[in-house]
Amino acid sequence: MSPTKISRSGNVAPKKAVSAKIDIDSLKKKLTANKTQERVDTTLPEEPEDKQNEKQSEQDEFSKQVTSFKELDLQPDILDAIEKLNFSTPTPIQAQSLPHSLQGRDIIGIAQTGSGKTAAFAIPILQALWEAQTPYFACVLAPTRELAYQIRETFDALGVNMGLRCSTIVGGMDMMEQAKELMRKPHVIVATPGRLMDHLENTKGFSLKALKYLVMDEADRLLDMEFGPVLDKILNIIPRERRTYLFSATLTSKVEKLQRASLIDPVKIAVNDKYSTVDTLIQTLMVVPDGYKNTYLIYLLNEYVGKSVIVFARTCAHAQKVALLARILGFSAIPLHGQLTQAQRLGALNKFKSGDKQILVATDVAARGLDIPSVDLVVNYDIPTDSKAYIHRVGRTARAGRSGKSVSLVTQYDLELILRIEKVIDMKLPKEVPNKNEILALHDSVDRATAQAVSKVKEFHSKRKFKKKD
Structure with missing residues (x-):
């Protein structure tokens, strides 16, 4: 049995709904097994500024400040x-x-x-x-x-x-x-x-x-x-x-x-005169080689096992695939996006808020306004095309004075988007370099799990289309 994951602060992660850190050898055996593997639930639905004023309105000159x-x-x-x-x-x-x-x-x-x-x-x-x-x-x-x-x-x-x-x-x-x-x-x-x-x-x-x-x-x-x-x-x-x-x-x-x-x-x-992120938020990026994005994501989830994580994807299809990928690899993940029924969306949100699920894989439907307490990590699996969306995404952590962290997975195709974001938030995102040996050890297993996830999503969609024809 894998040892309990210890947080960077030295605290033992809670036992409830905590995924064990991946054992690479046993994972390889599990993924290479044929149809003896337990089926994964695939009840996931199908996919389907204006220029900002440089000067925002000044606050009322006579505004009274209250302290209580x-x-x-x-x-x-x-x-x-x-x-x-x-x-x-x-x-x-x-x-x-x-x-x-x-x-x-x-x-x-x-x-x-x-x-x-x-x-x-x-x-x-x-x-x-x-x-x-x-x-x-x-x-x-x-x-x-x-x-x-x-x-x-x-x-x-x-x-x-x-x-x-x-x-x-x-x-x-x-x-x-x-x-x-x-x-x-x-x-x-x-x-x-x-x-x-x-x-x-x-x-x-x-x-x-x-x-x-x-x-x-x-x-x-x-x-x-x-x-x-x-x-x-x-x-x-x-x-x-x-x-x-x-x-x-x-x-x-x-x-x-x-x-x-x-x-x-x-x-x-x-109360804010420019786009900004809070001071208690640590923001970094990881430069991802072509074909390794899923591996880098699983590496991060593995590092934050037992913690509360939101992964943001650009499309419903990506959210479906990533949620399945994480579940196949043993993580407690659930999707949230606009193609779910309202009951499914509320259910996903409530399970994440309660700690029953520790990883929420979401589109930008979860980026705005939602107050989800104690999110430890936000991962930008896909870099948003709108710089404002980045600020709202990373704003899901480090709320109400708490600390938090965001990591953006940046491929060669995302460089222009990241430069735009850095200009808007007026800071250069520091690069975080993962353990390359762990990345390489995970890669083959993650690739096989990704293929399974893609296959299951396609199978689900084909069944759904067949039902619609009937």
Whole structure:
């Protein structure tokens, strides 16, 4: 039996759901065996800026800095919920925006990922709802289903003492069940724009004519995903007399246009003036020879056995293949991407958050906004073509003051992309050189496992196509 993996800090990795470090000799025997090998679950689905303003909006000259939530004259039940969530002091975006939003001002909040934006808009909405207690009081629009569910969790936690009714309305779920939920008249609706518009057009008795608060979270991402026309329709339906919060990681020309169309005399809060990563994040790259990317990835997973790892791939096909590859080699991996059903996506995310699965192989659907605690390592298996996506990816680790690490696997075809990223983050990524002997020892076994993974993905797709024809 392989010895327990010891972390670099000297702590013994937990035993629950921990993969043993690969034994090369036994792995070779396992992979060369014919059909006596246990089948691996292949229930994986099929694959299917604007130029940034150099100067972001300056924050309000008279912005009041608060150092405690108790300074904000919040309702006791909300303060009690904040305390139970261990929100000790407001984050910069909260400290600068809350004094204005609580006074009824529209807000444009520009802040990097993991900055506490959700609470920055949830708290003033709940404070206002305390007095009103009316249905369909607020609507939050999010670009992805996962982010919508996460926002819902924050509202539920902050509104736990005030009888808050909150609904999540996203694609991939049953329309009739969602319609029934809307008929229960929730106070807050967290939705993706397309599915919300479906209900506004098709669900009898559902209307947002009494809406008091609208939030557009990750607005730059909403517009990048071509939700612009749907947002225009929603803005034409809902009341003009309302409070509006627009939160974004970047202030693009598209976001500015949306701002002009939907906000009235807003306060602009910018807590970061350029693309940036946190100081507690260690960022490196590995130069990968042609044909060795999978081997380098498995080497990294082997080094971080027992740790929490997110691997980012560019496409659904790559995410499928890499997840299967890792599982064939004995790692506790699960995929997350846009071609999974909503139930599968939520299941994958929950298993990773709970520690049941230690490796999440994801497309950029997991790069934005998701708060997954204690991620030790982020691996860029594929280098993103958008430099902003790199910042959001590596922002999944080193959150809330914790340390973390990111490693980018760079082939000869990725050099231009890396140079662009280095220019944006204003730093040169140091090279990390792996143990070449371990890489060579792993390579043949990883190649065979990769062939198995590719074969299983093809087999799954062929069965799926055959069923569709029937």
